[in-house]
Amino acid sequence: QLQQSGPGLVKPSQTLSLTCAISGDSVSSNSGAWNWIRQSPSRGLEWLGRTYYSSNWYYDYAVSVKSRMTIKPDPFKNQFSLQLNSVTPEDTAVYYCVKGSLYYGMDVWGQGTTVTVSS
Amino acid sequence: QSALTQPPSASGPPGQSVTISCTGTSSDVGGFHYVSWYQQRPGKAPKLIIYEVTKRPSGVPDRFSGSKSGNTASLTVSGLQAEDEADYYCSSYVGGNTYVFGTGTKLTVL
Numbered sequence: 001q002l003q004q005s006g007p008g009l010v011k012p013s014q015t016l017s018l019t020c021a022i023s024g025d026s027v028s029s030n031s032g033a034w035n036w037i038r039q040s041p042s043r044g045l046e047w048l049g050r051t052y053y054s055s056n057w058y059y060d061y062a063v064s065v066k067s068r069m070t071i072k073p074d075p076f077k078n079q080f081s082l083q084l085n086s087v088t089p090e091d092t093a094v095y096y097c098v099k100g101s102l103y104y105g106m107d108v109w110g111q112g113t114t115v116t117v118s119s
Numbered sequence: 120q121s122a123l124t125q126p127p128s129a130s131g132p133p134g135q136s137v138t139i140s141c142t143g144t145s146s147d148v149g150g151f152h153y154v155s156w157y158q159q160r161p162g163k164a165p166k167l168i169i170y171e172v173t174k175r176p177s178g179v180p181d182r183f184s185g186s187k188s189g190n191t192a193s194l195t196v197s198g199l200q201a202e203d204e205a206d207y208y209c210s211s212y213v214g215g216n217t218y219v220f221g222t223g224t225k226l227t228v229l
Contacts, residue, residue, distance in 0.1 A: 106167060111164065
């Protein structure tokens, strides 16, 4: 199960930060990756990035957000987080944390967090 | 990476079958056997219903089936039921460790 937390309102140019707490699994397991996906009326569903552990931590990001986004796993708290810098109103969306594979699909979703970027 | 193309809407009466298409390119749908489909009901997170083009996760009714030909993948819902009314999204591995979704199709059960 994935439980998301974080603010629903962020000002333009600031940093969007969300956390996803994991229960019943481990962020350090090698049974899948930990992803962030967002959904908005204008951009639809958009995969943002992932992290996974396989002897080392690995990270992949979508080209559209690569320069602004960081995913951080926290094995001690068994959670992972999203930081998106320099947000604009275009970043307004429902953000989901998701466990899954780029090959075999995204099979465990968080409840979603609606984030609005507005002054 | 551009979104995969789906028809905005599809519909059918209860008991009938409906097929939703998902068109990409040889760089995504046509290039890999990693197409997935998701069902999303209003206000809920998407739910995985098909992966690796044709496979169903445990608990997904066999009324849902997937296929692929060239750069186009398809989802068929047989024996339509009222509960199947939802938005459906395809997705594909793109290579370079990237993933893309389709534009989405609203399925209406008449």
